[in-house]
Amino acid sequence: MGYTMKSVITAGLLTLGIQAAGLQAAQAENYSLMSAPFGSGSYVLGSALEQIVAANHPTIRISHSESPGFAFNHMLLQKEPEKRKTMIIGSGRAISALAVRGEPPFKEKLPPVKALANYNLGSNFLATLDPNIKTVADLKGKRVALGRPTQINWTLQPEKLLRVGWGLGKDVNIQFLGTQEAVTALLDGQVDAAVVGGYFDPLSQQMELSPQTTEFVAGAGGRAHFLEWGEEAVIKTDTAGMPMAPITIPGKALPTGQDLEGFADTISWTVSDEFPEEAAYEITKLIIENVDKFSKYHALGKLMSPEALTYGWKPEEFHPGALRAYKEAGLIK
Incomplete structure (x- = not known):
């Protein structure tokens, strides 16, 4: 069987392509x-x-x-x-x-x-539908829904803020339900407050609410109220060993239109x-x-x-x- 110059070049290029592909695969860093x-x-x-x-x-x-x-x-x-x-x-x-x-x-x-x-940057705070709950202090003896026990922004930091930052200790009934489940429980009237939040850019002063928080705001029908942690409680909690930084989320970034003193975590x-x-x-x-x-x-x-x-x-x-x-x-x- 004879070989044309074109077929030889094509075969050579194919071989080089296969070798190059093999070399690249060998150098892949996974x-x-x-x-x-x-x-x-x-x-x-x-x-x-x-x-x-x-x-x-x-x-x-x-x-x-x-x-x-x-x-x-x-x-x-x-x-x-x-x-x-x-x-x-x-x-x-x-x-x-x-x-x-x-x-x-x-x-x-x-x-x-x-x-x-x-x-x-994550920033989480509490939401309620009860007009009589105006500050975190009003949650004494109340039911508060947080995320899963191992979640940092949705559970561990809010829990520390409640028990230490605000000094409620065991005088608050915390239920670890999960992020979506916490909002559902609040809308269904099974708890008095629930953790919500979102993601904040301190440079642009913009915030994107989490899907659960957006769902809560829509389901609340104008009754949504956010509770601010306050700079003093945030600093107290940070000093107690739970790292967080105080921030103020501008009202323009929130559906309530009110500034909110809270915390941020990377x-x-x-x-x-x-x-x-x-x-x-x-x-x-x-x-x-x-x-x-x-x-x-x-x-x-x-x-x-x-x-x-x-x-x-x-x-x-x-x-x-x-x-x-x-x-x-x-x-x-």
Whole structure:
């Protein structure tokens, strides 16, 4: 059988293509991401990160999956230490501090994590339909629905604010129902107040309410009332060991139209200090360069900006690779 020059060249190019594809596959760097429950803003933005990295990096790939919550993510790194070199987890400053100290919901001290980037700031507060409940102090002896026991922003921080920040101790009946279930219970009259909230950008002063909160406002029919924590209670709670920062959410960002003194906590992508420095650098660099694209995936992406990626963290709290990317971008000096 004879061979033409064209067939030889075609075969050669095909061989080179196969070899190149094999080489690229061999060089692929696979990492995983555990974010938060399915359907949450954290989950959607985690999926966005997976897709943005795949579309903009030749070898790094992130496989994203849901998790029960940030506390679970930290415990997973403790139980499976081999994942510390390959896994990104959803976390934040508050839950990270509790994990390192071994305080509830953790039963032992866990390895520290380092920040890659914020994707939001969480702010949660209480809502009620009872016009006689005007402040948190009026919840003495009342039923208050929070999220699941291991959730930081929806449960642990509000519980600490109630019991310590406002000094209600055991004089408040707290029920751990879950984020959606808490709102449902409030609308059905089964509890007197419930945790709601959303995600806040202190730079633009914009807020996106969580889906449960939006549902509550719609179902309340104009009777919705939000209870502010107050700066004093937030500082008292922070001093007691539950990290949080006082903020004031402007009335223009809320359906009630009234300013609300509350707290903020970072909601971030973090990694173990064993995570490869070059991978942390490349992933963080991609986040910085494509931060405007997250808005295409979820409304919470509109709250993301280069400056907000580092908000609330000290330079030494970033992974060295991430810190290098921020310094190159001029976001950290």
